[in-house]
Amino acid sequence: MSRTIIVSNRLPTKVQRTADSLTFQPSEGGLATGLGSIYRQEGNVWVGWPGLFVEAAAEEQYIVEELSADSMAPVFLTESEIRDFYEGFSNSTLWPTFHYFPQYATYEQAHWEAYVAVNEKFCRAVLELAGPEDTIWVHDYQLLLLPEMLRKARPDCTIGFFLHIPFPSYELVRALPWRSELLRGMLGADLIGFHTFGYMRHFLSAVSQVLGLSSQNGQLETANRTVLIDAFPMGIDYQRYAQVAASERARQHEAEYRAALHNARVILSIDRLDYSKGIAERLRAFEVLLQRYPEWREQVSLIMVVVPSRDQVAQYASLKEEIDELVGRINSQYRTITWTPIHYFYRSFPLEELSALYRLAEVALVTPMRDGMNLVAKEFVASKVETRGVLILSERAGAARELSDALIINPTDTAQLAEAMHDALVMPEEEQEHRMASMRALVQQYDVFAWTKLFIDRLAYSKIKQLTLATEQLTPEATAQLTANFQAAEQRLLLLDYDGTLMPFHNLPQRAQPDQELLLLLQALTANPQNHVVIISGRDRTTLQNWLGHLPLDFIAEHGVWLRPVREDWQLFQPLNNNWKQDIRPIMEMYVARTAGSFIEDKDYSLVWHYRRADVELGDVRARELLNHLTFMTSNTELQVMEGNKVIEVKTAGINKGTAAARWLAAYNPSFILALGDDRTDEDTFRALPNEAYTIKVGSGVRSLARFSVASPTEVRNLLRSLL
Numbered sequence: 161m162s163r164t165i166i167v168s169n170r171l172p173t174k175v176q177r178t179a180d181s182l183t184f185q186p187s188e189g190g191l192a193t194g195l196g197s198i199y200r201q202e203g204n205v206w207v208g209w210p211g212l213f214v215e216a217a218a219e220e221q222y223i224v225e226e227l228s229a230d231s232m233a234p235v236f237l238t239e240s241e242i243r244d245f246y247e248g249f250s251n252s253t254l255w256p257t258f259h260y261f262p263q264y265a266t267y268e269q270a271h272w273e274a275y276v277a278v279n280e281k282f283c284r285a286v287l288e289l290a291g292p293e294d295t296i297w298v299h300d301y302q303l304l305l306l307p308e309m310l311r312k313a314r315p316d317c318t319i320g321f322f323l324h325i326p327f328p329s330y331e332l333v334r335a336l337p338w339r340s341e342l343l344r345g346m347l348g349a350d351l352i353g354f355h356t357f358g359y360m361r362h363f364l365s366a367v368s369q370v371l372g373l374s375s376q377n378g379q380l381e382t383a384n385r386t387v388l389i390d391a392f393p394m395g396i397d398y399q400r401y402a403q404v405a406a407s408e409r410a411r412q413h414e415a416e417y418r419a420a421l422h423n424a425r426v427i428l429s430i431d432r433l434d435y436s437k438g439i440a441e442r443l444r445a446f447e448v449l450l451q452r453y454p455e456w457r458e459q460v461s462l463i464m465v466v467v468p469s470r471d472q473v474a475q476y477a478s479l480k481e482e483i484d485e486l487v488g489r490i491n492s493q494y495r496t497i498t499w500t501p502i503h504y505f506y507r508s509f510p511l512e513e514l515s516a517l518y519r520l521a522e523v524a525l526v527t528p529m530r531d532g533m534n535l536v537a538k539e540f541v542a543s544k545v546e547t548r549g550v551l552i553l554s555e556r557a558g559a560a561r562e563l564s565d566a567l568i569i570n571p572t573d574t575a576q577l578a579e580a581m582h583d584a585l586v587m588p589e590e591e592q593e594h595r596m597a598s599m600r601a602l603v604q605q606y607d608v609f610a611w612t613k614l615f616i617d618r619l620a621y622s623k624i625k626q627l628t629l630a631t632e633q634l635t636p637e638a639t640a641q642l643t644a645n646f647q648a649a650e651q652r653l654l655l656l657d658y659d660g661t662l663m664p665f666h667n668l669p670q671r672a673q674p675d676q677e678l679l680l681l682l683q684a685l686t687a688n689p690q691n692h693v694v695i696i697s698g699r700d701r702t703t704l705q706n707w708l709g710h711l712p713l714d715f716i717a718e719h720g721v722w723l724r725p726v727r728e729d730w731q732l733f734q735p736l737n738n739n740w741k742q743d744i745r746p747i748m749e750m751y752v753a754r755t756a757g758s759f760i761e762d763k764d765y766s767l768v769w770h771y772r773r774a775d776v777e778l779g780d781v782r783a784r785e786l787l788n789h790l791t792f793m794t795s796n797t798e799l800q801v802m803e804g805n806k807v808i809e810v811k812t813a814g815i816n817k818g819t820a821a822a823r824w825l826a827a828y829n830p831s832f833i834l835a836l837g838d839d840r841t842d843e844d845t846f847r848a849l850p851n852e853a854y855t856i857k858v859g860s861g862v863r864s865l866a867r868f869s870v871a872s873p874t875e876v877r878n879l880l881r882s883l884l
């Protein structure tokens with residue numbers, strides 16, 4: 161039976177040292193709840209750090225035993241690993257970079273080395289437990305290298321990865337000296353999940369620009385696997401928050417707080433101590449509210465809970481000082497004998513008290529500078545069982561993509577934030593109810609259990625896809641079967657790509673004309689009227705006509721734009737225009753000017769930038785740039801940008817080799833189909849054909865939808881000869 165292994169930096173139980181013993185505190189965090197039903201299942205396990213430094217072997221042994229009783233396997237970190245891997249690379253390099261605070265990021269080689277070493281340590285811990293076909297779900301930024309490490313050791317495992325924090329724009333990623341290693345590390349997974357589509361888009365862009373791998377429909381083809389990329393917005397345990405909020409205990413706590421606050425109206429703020437959460441900015445906005453709207457003085461209090469976190473990292477210590485100072489200044493300026501503007505707590509609360517605060521607050525301020533998702537926003541909504549209250553939410557929290565009925569603000573705009581607080585305090589109850597009800601429905605439906613199920617189901621699907629996509633080398637046995645099927649068929653359709661398939665590439669495309677051997681081969685194949693031989697190429701029709709037009713072949717030219725059934729005239733796939741060329745050509749010309757050896761091919765209904773003759777590295781870099789540039793320029797038009805073998809082509813969308821090949825299928829209704837091709841554009845042909853077709857990819861490197869592969873045009877010719 162295959163098992164599921166969860167891996168994250170922290171275990172869902174926190175082990176703490178007291179004066180004379182160790183305590184084991186189960187986490188109430190969303191992840192622990194959501195995955196609880198998985199890791200506790202028979203045979204499954206959660207691998208992670210227990211959260212404290214352990215020196216004595218006997219103590220380690222004790223922790224291992226205690227945790228294993230609850231399906232957990234601890235990975236112990238040394239003091240220097242805690243410093244360099246955890247506080248260092250994870251929290252002083254990756255965290256600030258991914259949250260758009262590059263000014264706080266450090267780039268220490270020693271921290272990087274510790275990061276690699278600890279990822280290897282986690283890898284060894286997982287490998288001790290994982291069988292060859294198990295499912296492994298890796299979490300978060302501390303373990304970006306782990307998927308690839310696991311993949312090398314267990315090529316057949318199903319590996320998922322989820323990032324809980326934002327994935328930033330390429331401009332941030334490129335600042336990291338180890339960007340390629342980090343991205344490659346993630347790509348060891350079969351499925352990579354993010355909270356939002358925006359993060360996913362940034363990831364795909366970084367992979368394209370750093371590693372030169374492009375994607376289609378959220379799928380990336382690496383050398384030997386397909387990686388699926390998708391957005392899975394994480395939810396919370398809605399029922400639990402709703403139930404606790406409705407409980408007698410929570411109501412009692414609420415009543416106590418209300419009395420102690422002399423019935424002041426409450427704005428609530430809850431976060432871990434972190435510069436990404438915008439805590440200081442929020443305090444300044446509250447100050448502006450009191451300045452601009454004196455009527456709220458003595459009426460409204462801000463309750464601010466800051467949970468201690470990462471105080472060993474320098475920025476966190478100075479942020480703490482800044483907050484202390486701001487709270488002190490605002491309180492000392494505005495407080496009265498009976499009213500305190502800000503009730504500030506630097507500690508955490510048990511869930512029931514937290515829930516009472518959610519109940520009590522009329523307004524929740526969730527205004528991070530950047531936040532992967534932010535669960536506090538969703539917990540507030542789930543706790544509002546009386547369906548009133550207003551959520552003020554930063555547009556830069558992942559949650560803002562879902563909770564559009566919140567008051568969405570820009571967290572750096574202090575004035576806007578102060579206005580939003582005022583608006584929230586005066587919002588009519590009816591409007592509050594309307595907004596809250598729709599947010600509650602959403603948070604209830606997409607809860608953490610739904611999130612877990614979605615991810616796990618998608619991960620299983622990625623595996624099926626991986627298996628069905630396994631392109632096999634064409635063996636002599638498979639060739640014999642293919643030949644036998646060919647002989648037995650009445651009508652046979654052969655779809656043959658030209659460059660890289662029938663003919664090897666030439667640096668100058670016009671020099672790749674057919675040789676005598678190829679001409680004789682095609683002649684022999686077409687001599688039999690049962691064989692319908694189609695040349696299916698990206699080339700212009702004139703070249704194909706000149707080179708091969710004397711043979712009784714069918715033609716598909718310009719990737720499906722021009723069609724010529726045998727002994728008929730050339731016809732367009734559909735009526736087309738060329739007006740767009742005047743806008744696109746100057747862009748390509750700019751890239752020709754900057755990339756020696758590249759040139760433009762002007763076909764009837766498409767423009768192609770060729771870079772086979774350019775310096776390899778420069779060509780690849782420029783190709784990425786041009787691809788982005790053109791994709792941007794052609795969005796919302798009828799054009800599409802396609803990548804081929806050392807070419808980038810722009811043409812009308814919806815026409816490709818596959819749509820053209822479909823016409824031949826309909827016309828001949830063949831009982832044997834063979835398709836041969838070497839590049840991305842041939843994948844469209846493969847996709848359009850029925851499962852029983854013989855689809856054969858020429859060359860290796862990138863994954864293909866084809867069933868079989870052969871190494872080179874020489875083998876293609878041998879195969880075709882065997883059909884004669």
Ligand code: GDG
Nearest residue numbers: 324325394467507508509510511514531532533534535536
């Ligand atoms: C990372 C990403 C993403 C806070 N104070 C108390 C308390 N909490 C709980 C909250 C909430 C959790 O801590 C904080 O979760 P967030 O999502 O807000 O933020 P991060 O810790 O930064 O989490 C974030 C998340 O991963 C999940 O993917 O949403 O964007 O940064 O659950 O309730 N809990 C208790 N007492 C407190 O005083 N009991």
